[in-house]
Amino acid sequence: MSTQARNQLESRVGGITLEGTPHALSAWFVVALRFVIGGMILFAGIGKIQEWPFDAAGYLANVDPASPVSGLFAAMASSPALMEVVNVIVPVTQVLIGVALIFGGFVRLAALGGAMQMMLFYLGGWSGDWLALFDSTLIYAIVFLAVAAFGAGRILGADKYIEQLDVGGQPLIDRFPKMQYLLG
DSSP: OOOOOOOOOEEEEEEEEEEEEOOOTTHHHHHHHHHHHHHHHHHHHHHHHHTSSSSOOHHHOOOOOTTTTHHHHHHHTTHHHHHHHHHHHHHHHHHHHHHHHHTTTSSSHHHHHHHHHHHHHHHHOOOGGGGTOHHHHHHHHHHHHHHHTTTTGGGGSSHHHTTOOEEEEEEHHSGGGGGGGTTO
């Protein structure tokens, strides 16, 4: 166990303050969470590629009518040109998100992409039943967002090194501060 000073977690939103001190092992669990969620989406994408041709039209066309995205998904499924794009984008982005998370590079961008996919899957699976509120895809979306919030790519990940790349005599993150929204 480390004898270094402990980190503090603190956030203020809407007049509510949250504070806490993470355990010394927290960094290891953040890395484990990044690896596990990265592996989950990587192998989902690989599975779709192995079963090529992947076709999302059946899923999109058969979303429960109670879902708030049923009309949008049905319209997407009825457009052959759009389905050509969706059928490539879904598995390719899943593989890219998984690889990025496992290696810890562009973690915030990858985690946001993963959270967006999971929210679309969650909304597509919504049947209006409040008992199904905590579906696994919603939990996955929250895990992706947690990985992004923890800056998990800076812990045993490529983002720690990418941020320090020399660009015009400055570290990348100092030269381009908005990169903090993609890295970390």
